[in-house]
Amino acid sequence: MKFSNTYSQLDGAFYQRISPEQVSRPQLLLWNDELAGWLQLTEEFCRDRALLAQYFSGNRLPDGADPIALAYAGHQFGSFNPQLGDGRAHLLGEVLSGNGQRYDIQLKGSGQTLFSRQGDGKCALGPAVREYIMSEAMFALGVPTSRCLAVVATGEPVFRETAKPGAVVTRVAASHIRVGTFEYFAARGDLGSLKTLADFTISRHFPDIAGNPELDNEEKILHLLQAVINKQISLIVSWLRVGFIHGVMNTDNTAISGETIDFGPCAMMGIYHPGTVFSSIDTRGRYAFGNQAAIGQWNMARLAEALLPLIDAVPEKAVARAEPLIRQFSRDFDLAYRQMLANKLGMATADEQSTALANGLLTQMQEQELDYTQTFARLTLSLKDAGLTQQLGQELGPWYDSWRTLLADNAITPARAKSLMAQNNPQVIPRNHHVEAILQDYEQNGGSDSINDFLTVLRSPYRLLPQTEKFQDLPADGDRHYRTFCGT
Structure with a gap:
């Protein structure tokens, strides 16, 4: 190295x-x-x-x-x-x-x-x-x-x-570098170190901001805040696309780079429900699946608070400049989230019809206790499988017909829709019960015979490999009793 x-x-x-x-x-x-x-x-x-x-x-x-x-x-x-x-x-x-x-x-x-x-x-x-x-x-x-x-x-x-x-x-x-790194120096009133950290972060992660001669120092900090917000929106939308629940979205686990970090009590959602929580320490559901966007915005507000002294020496002016960026988070997130759902249904552009259709499906999935990953994967495959089309038509009723009609009305062929859906709907995820079985093997025996096959499948989640089916099964109890624990 x-x-x-x-x-x-x-x-x-x-x-x-x-x-x-x-x-x-x-x-x-x-x-x-x-x-x-x-x-x-x-x-x-x-x-x-x-x-x-x-x-x-x-x-x-x-x-x-x-x-x-x-x-x-x-x-x-x-x-x-x-x-x-x-x-x-x-x-x-x-x-x-x-x-x-x-x-x-x-x-x-x-x-x-x-x-x-x-x-x-x-x-x-x-x-x-x-x-x-x-x-x-x-x-x-x-x-x-x-x-x-x-x-x-x-x-x-x-x-x-x-x-x-x-x-x-x-x-x-x-x-x-985390949101908590900025909070560390802001809480101490160490503005010199706070400025050093901001300059270092901009140079390392956002060189386009650092190299922009039209921005003064205060404007660079605002651009830094906006850039981090954009990365968090993209990250959380990606989590929601695949059913990932971080489990401990504290600001010390929120990376400025917009990467997922700290996998302690994380888990994957099976049966769809926005209130899904698996972390044993999240007793009030603060970091539930459906709360992750709101928490992302909350965390960005904490970053903005830490950066205020660098935005303007007058606190009221600093707040006035930073607050609109935090408020815009929810609107920008909503646009990205609706676009993600449209893509999962085979539509390249989100509009009112695609959003209503997606929300209708999520409601039906929650009411019928359907598996999140499996439902979207089967929808994807149904575009080329007449038997699966008939099954889903019976299981999802009028919704399925409405979806196929909307695709046709927008001149989206089944092949084109399937291509987009296949990129956004995994056929396999790291199911909690399979992960736990491998962890148990490692703790008891120092290794697992299944991990190589498991990793091979997980590294090709959008393709059906010979081993894929082995890891697609749902847990017997629907993960109702599953709990994750902080590694510390």
């Missing part, structure tokens, strides 16, 4: 410089060959599994790495915590991918830091494997996401409710 370390060149207020803890018996369990190639790692390096285990457990540091634990704050379930930070993670540095973009390489579960808050700094094997599976699935589904390069078993126990095998997961992300 050829590391550069631009974030660690900022002053010490942004991080703690600290090395990962040593582990006793590192063993490489999962290695992402495709991602390794994209990061331009050499084939010789990638073949040495013992060496990979040493590097990606934290026992050895790659040349040029400069490990740090990042400082940040965050609103957690609506309550502000002024100091969180990387309590069990070490950012090794940054590398350039094949397309010239800069990516962070971070170890998670790699030991205590200044920000551990009396935690052990460790990660159990199950959550590490979950992040690997889910991030690969999200990437293949076309959802902006961080990814995992490796999962290494540490050979040491981690104590949660019971003793569990420990692991270190290597996360690759566009960066680890």
Whole structure:
């Protein structure tokens, strides 16, 4: 790896410089060959599994790495915590991918830091494997996401409710700058660091803003806010398209880059219901499937609050300039959401008719307790399958006929509609019961015979492979009793 370390060149207020803890018996369990190639790692390096285990457990540091634990704050379930930070993670540095973009390489579960808050700094094997599976699935589904390069078993126990095998997961992300990073400095009144962070973020993630000579400093901050809002809208619409529930949309888990980050209590929705919640810690449904857009807007309001001192020295003027961007969030989201639903129904353009039709289907799905992914997948296939057309006509009644009529009225042929739908409606998702079965195998046996087939299918979610059917089945209880838990 050829590391550069631009974030660690900022002053010490942004991080703690600290090395990962040593582990006793590192063993490489999962290695992402495709991602390794994209990061331009050499084939010789990638073949040495013992060496990979040493590097990606934290026992050895790659040349040029400069490990740090990042400082940040965050609103957690609506309550502000002024100091969180990387309590069990070490950012090794940054590398350039094949397309010239800069990516962070971070170890998670790699030991205590200044920000551990009396935690052990460790990660159990199950959550590490979950992040690997889910991030690969999200990437293949076309959802902006961080990814995992490796999962290494540490050979040491981690104590949660019971003793569990420990692991270190290597996360690759566009960066680890969060809304909570801005909140950290704003809460301290450290305007110098806040300005440094904003300049760094603009330079790294939004070079078009940085290089625009027509923008003054205050206008650049407003453009930064708008750019982050746009990325969050795109991200959340992508989540809703595939039925993903993040489960813990705190501001410290909201990446400025617009990537999905932190897969602790995440899950996939089966039976459609906007109130679906699986996270055991989300007792009030704050982060339910259908609430994610509103929470996205709420999180962007917190970012705007943090940026106010950089927008204008007069608070009232700063609010007047930032508030319209936050208000516009819901309108822009609604347009993107309606367009997404139209695409899922084979229509390239959203209008009142497509929106009414989509809403009618969602209502019917909720009333009949239909599976979200399966319903749209079957609709897609029905455009070329007369038998499935008849089945869905009986199951969905007049709605199905109305949909086919609307396609015909808009001169959208079945082939054209199917092509668009096939790009937006996956045939398979990482079903919760299949994910849990694999995690259980790893925790009990140190591995799973099914994971390779599972990952093969998840990496081609819009195609029907010979193994796909094996992972399309619905859970026996409809996930009614399913719960996810925070990895800490």
